[in-house]
Amino acid sequence: MATINMAPPQPLVMADLKGKVDPDWCPGCGDYGVLAAVQKALVELQIPNHMVATVSGIGCSSNFPGFINTYGMHTLHGRSLPVASGLKLANHEMTVLVTGGDGDGFGIGVGHFVHAMRRNINLTYLVLDNQIYGLTTGQTSPTSRIGMKTKSNPAGNQDTPVNPLTLALAAGATFVGRGFSGDQKHLTELIKQAIQHNGFSFLDIFSPCVTYNHDNTFQWFRPRVKKLEENTSYDPGNWIAAMEKATIWGEEIFIGKFYETTAVPSLEETEPVLEAGPMTRRDLHIAPEIAKQFVEELM
Amino acid sequence: MTAHSWEKVMSQTFTLGIGGAAGQGVATPGDIFALIFSRRGLHLNAYNAYQSIIRGGHTFLTIRTGVDPVRSTGDDMDLLIPLNQDTMDRHLRLLKEGGACIYNADSVKPGEAAAGVQLCPIPVSQLADISRNKVAQNTLALGASLSMMGVGFHVLEEVLKAQFGRKGEAVVNENVSIARAGYEYATGKFKPFAKALPMTDTRYAVLSGNSAMAMGGAAAGCKFYCAYPMSPSTGVLHWMAAHGRKAGIMVRQVEDEIGVINMAIGAAHGGVRAMCATSGGGFALMTEGLGLSAQAEIPVVVIDCQRAGPSTGVPTKTEQGDLWQMLGAAFGDYPRVIAAPFDIGDCFTLMHEIFDVTDKFQVPGIVLCDLLLAEGRLSVEPKLLDFAPPIDRGEMITSNGQPHGEYLRYKITESGVSPRAVPGVPGFTHTVSSDEHDENGVLISDEYTNHAKRRAMMEKRMRKMVGVEAMVPPPVLEGPKDADVTLIGWGSTHGVIREAIEQLAEQGITANHLPIRWLVPLHGDAILDLLKNAKRTIIVENNYSGQFARYLRSETSYVADGHIRKYDGEPFMPHHIAEAVREQLAGSTTLSVPTHEVMV
Numbered sequence: 001m002a003t004i005n006m007a008p009p010q011p012l013v014m015a016d017l018k019g020k021v022d023p024d025w026c027p028g029c030g031d032y033g034v035l036a037a038v039q040k041a042l043v044e045l046q047i048p049n050h051m052v053a054t055v056s057g058i059g060c061s062s063n064f065p066g067f068i069n070t071y072g073m074h075t076l077h078g079r080s081l082p083v084a085s086g087l088k089l090a091n092h093e094m095t096v097l098v099t100g101g102d103g104d105g106f107g108i109g110v111g112h113f114v115h116a117m118r119r120n121i122n123l124t125y126l127v128l129d130n131q132i133y134g135l136t137t138g139q140t141s142p143t144s145r146i147g148m149k150t151k152s153n154p155a156g157n158q159d160t161p162v163n164p165l166t167l168a169l170a171a172g173a174t175f176v177g178r179g180f181s182g183d184q185k186h187l188t189e190l191i192k193q194a195i196q197h198n199g200f201s202f203l204d205i206f207s208p209c210v211t212y213n214h215d216n217t218f219q220w221f222r223p224r225v226k227k228l229e230e231n232t233s234y235d236p237g238n239w240i241a242a243m244e245k246a247t248i249w250g251e252e253i254f255i256g257k258f259y260e261t262t263a264v265p266s267l268e269e270t271e272p273v274l275e276a277g278p279m280t281r282r283d284l285h286i287a288p289e290i291a292k293q294f295v296e297e298l299m
Numbered sequence: 300m301t302a303h304s305w306e307k308v309m310s311q312t313f314t315l316g317i318g319g320a321a322g323q324g325v326a327t328p329g330d331i332f333a334l335i336f337s338r339r340g341l342h343l344n345a346y347n348a349y350q351s352i353i354r355g356g357h358t359f360l361t362i363r364t365g366v367d368p369v370r371s372t373g374d375d376m377d378l379l380i381p382l383n384q385d386t387m388d389r390h391l392r393l394l395k396e397g398g399a400c401i402y403n404a405d406s407v408k409p410g411e412a413a414a415g416v417q418l419c420p421i422p423v424s425q426l427a428d429i430s431r432n433k434v435a436q437n438t439l440a441l442g443a444s445l446s447m448m449g450v451g452f453h454v455l456e457e458v459l460k461a462q463f464g465r466k467g468e469a470v471v472n473e474n475v476s477i478a479r480a481g482y483e484y485a486t487g488k489f490k491p492f493a494k495a496l497p498m499t500d501t502r503y504a505v506l507s508g509n510s511a512m513a514m515g516g517a518a519a520g521c522k523f524y525c526a527y528p529m530s531p532s533t534g535v536l537h538w539m540a541a542h543g544r545k546a547g548i549m550v551r552q553v554e555d556e557i558g559v560i561n562m563a564i565g566a567a568h569g570g571v572r573a574m575c576a577t578s579g580g581g582f583a584l585m586t587e588g589l590g591l592s593a594q595a596e597i598p599v600v601v602i603d604c605q606r607a608g609p610s611t612g613v614p615t616k617t618e619q620g621d622l623w624q625m626l627g628a629a630f631g632d633y634p635r636v637i638a639a640p641f642d643i644g645d646c647f648t649l650m651h652e653i654f655d656v657t658d659k660f661q662v663p664g665i666v667l668c669d670l671l672l673a674e675g676r677l678s679v680e681p682k683l684l685d686f687a688p689p690i691d692r693g694e695m696i697t698s699n700g701q702p703h704g705e706y707l708r709y710k711i712t713e714s715g716v717s718p719r720a721v722p723g724v725p726g727f728t729h730t731v732s733s734d735e736h737d738e739n740g741v742l743i744s745d746e747y748t749n750h751a752k753r754r755a756m757m758e759k760r761m762r763k764m765v766g767v768e769a770m771v772p773p774p775v776l777e778g779p780k781d782a783d784v785t786l787i788g789w790g791s792t793h794g795v796i797r798e799a800i801e802q803l804a805e806q807g808i809t810a811n812h813l814p815i816r817w818l819v820p821l822h823g824d825a826i827l828d829l830l831k832n833a834k835r836t837i838i839v840e841n842n843y844s845g846q847f848a849r850y851l852r853s854e855t856s857y858v859a860d861g862h863i864r865k866y867d868g869e870p871f872m873p874h875h876i877a878e879a880v881r882e883q884l885a886g887s888t889t890l891s892v893p894t895h896e897v898m899v
Binding site: 020021048049050051053054055058063065066069070071072073074075076079082083084085086087088089090091093094111112114115271272273274276279280282284285286288290291293294295298299 | 337338502503504505506510514517518520522523525542543544545546547548549550551553554555557558559561562563564565566567568569570571572573587588591595681684686687690692721722723724725726727728729730731732733734739740741742
């Protein structure tokens with residue numbers, strides 16, 4: 001395969017990241033804030049947009065790749081993580097962002113979520129969590145609270161909600177954080193740290209649904225969210241402390257970087273096949289002397 | 300595909316069977332026989348019938364060897380090595396006149412053998428220390444067998460050294476001395492086989508269909524392989540896992556088959572050739588992903604090793620029952636290609652062909668294999684395993700050398716193929732999508748749901764099949780044109796049908812053979828043309844409902860005169876087909892379902 005000619009370096013600006021179409025999310029949707037924060041983070045980190053891939057599943061927030069000018073993949077409901085993992089392993093020089101909603105990631109895709117964290121591939125997974133199914137017009141999601149009334153649970157949800165943070169911590173995620181679409185500056189900083197983390201980084205981002213979720217609104221979150229960073233004694237290297245903070249939910253809800261470890265190598269670092277560079281640039285044919293060995297084994 | 304010239308009738312073969320409980324060590328003597336034959340210029344075809352248990356039960360390995368390529372494991376047996384009573388009771392009847400049964404005199408009682416069958420008891424506890432060596436009876440039988448076949452002991456000694464070398468000298472010496480005891484005991488006591496198997500200096504490679512598909516994929520430039528273990532496809536994963544690092548292939552075991560196909564699609568979009576393998580149940584989980592591959596126009600190769608279904612079915616038994624699952628996999632209409640290899644050599648060769656088609660047309664490709672080939676073993680000329688086949692990846696944009704206007708990932712073209720930019724190239728950013736999209740990748744639902752754009756995009760994708768049909772060769776009618784009967788089969792029945800035709804010829808019935816390798820595209824018009832002068836057509840397939848017969852009818856309106864079907868988990872034996880053809884020519888039926896006479 002031919003080598004890639006790098007374009008003359010020009011600083012990346014917000015306009016470069018504007019997608020082919022404007023987002024068609026409902027006016028006031030939390031997802032707008034997350035999109036802007038991702039674009040700002042990429043500009044601040046100056047990652048050329050042709051070296052970024054945005055991979056999503058299906059749902060309102062999964063329309064994300066169409067609204068940002070990077071390489072994009074709009075895949076199947078719940079399957080963004082395996083697709084993104086394959087893409088990253090084919091070309092690990094790309095920065096791969098994975099976007100989707102709480103139904104996509106914690107419902108239909110929760111199996112992949114757990115295994116992606118075990119693998120510790122250098123992906124950044126952003127869940128735009130609105131605690132409701134939006135594109136299917138308002139059903140209970142895996143993060144909907146007990147008692148929440150939706151079209152699929154008119155008498156109130158009976159199932160305990162998933163706690164995405166404790167789930168991620170238990171599954172061995174090496175970077176776990178929570179953001180809020182209503183705090184752009186904080187979210188942008190968090191996304192930057194997540195992208196820079198070596199290994200799988202996971203951010204659960206409160207992205208309120210203004211149409212179907214009348215419980216967890218911007219107004220509901222604003223007085224509750226507290227930044228972990230404001231407590232200078234909080235140590236994101238302490239897994240147990242992260243678990244404790246992640247279980248707090250009520251009048252006080254923490255956002256910020258809950259946990260990060262650099263002690264676990266990423267899969268890209270431990271996989272010897274990648275030592276020779278990205279898979280996508282390899283010679284297609286196997287060296288004749290190796291091929292000869294493979295045949296001789298059979299004789 | 301492996302070349303068999305039609306005129307050449309397969310010369311004399313020698314078939315041996317080794318059976319016992321799982322864990323009794325059937326595999327090792329089997330491997331040793333295979334090595335000895337293939338290193339001395341003998342072809343072989345081997346099939347292991349087993350149960351889905353790790354210890355106990357019944358497992359029976361058949362190895363048939365001969366000077367010419369061996370097309371099937373045949374009908375009967377020359378040598379039986381029953382490692383337990385159960386095997387003796389089940390298989391002794393397969394021995395014909397001139398055959399021999401070598402067994403442990405301490406633990407196995409001989410049954411009633413046919414006239415002219417030599418019973419060869421080995422006093423195992425007298426010849427070896429069975430408290431030290433639990434598989435002494437196997438090694439003694441191995442020695443005895445080779446003595447009776449007239450193979451010099453040094454040949455066995457050399458193979459034992461290679462087989463046990465890494466376990467140290469003591470183990471080698473012990474095995475050699477036990478084998479020698481068996482060899483010498485038989486030399487004095489038993490009559491050698493009358494069949495002469497000429498041995499030469501030619502060496503063949505022996506491999507399973509799973510290894511062949513893995514190696515074929517590697518040769519075709521596959522750089523990403525992932526799988527979830529599922530019998531009988533796991534051998535592909537095992538080959539890849541053992542050789543991936545040396546070959547420069549990324550190999551991953553994934554949490555489930557949904558993850559598998561989606562990861563392979565992600566890698567393929569990243570610009571590598573990617574493939575995965577599974578069996579029917581795993582394939583069922585992959586089907587939504589297959590649609591994604593077609594809709595996003597990301598080529599991926601999926602191997603399906605069919606086993607007897609439905610559901611968990613019979614995990615260790617063969618069937619050709621997944622055809623309609625492949626034809627109907629994923630909702631909506633989309634282009635796909637499906638091919639069924641004829642034999643284990645073809646499992647290798649087919650891989651680069653299907654990778655080229657899927658890459659060129661950016662469609663999913665399915666290799667429809669089955670347990671018979673996947674887990675069977677065949678000798679092939681080593682030169683058939685060509686690791687430098689020509690590779691055509693079609694229209695890919697991997698550099699930004701040329702100035703260009705707005706890049707349209709799904710540009711509407713006459714061929715239906717749009718040049719594919721690989722992520723990482725500056726100036727070609729775009730989004731691929733499972734949602735219906737416009738030429739530039741924008742979801743049509745993000746603008747307005749535009750029926751004209753939907754229709755144009757649908758027609759663009761489906762147009763690819765015109766090019767695919769032109770690229771893929773039509774089937775060929777093998778044998779005499781004016782035959783009494785035309786046998787139609789697909790995939791793995793190739794060898795056994797050909798052998799049945801030889802048996803029919805001996806009985807004065809001329810038959811020819813229309814084997815189908817590419818199922819999609821089918822080349823229906825070419826098939827109708829080939830069949831227009833056929834006197835009588837019979838479709839042979841390893842399933843209940845005649846899945847191929849129904850498919851052929853749906854595509855061409857062609858209705859065959861008769862059907863031979865088998866769905867008991869075991870592959871056809873040549874005589875099953877020959878007898879069924881005779882029965883149908885006699886007019887007694889148009890549907891034959893041969894009985895598998897032996898309880899394996």
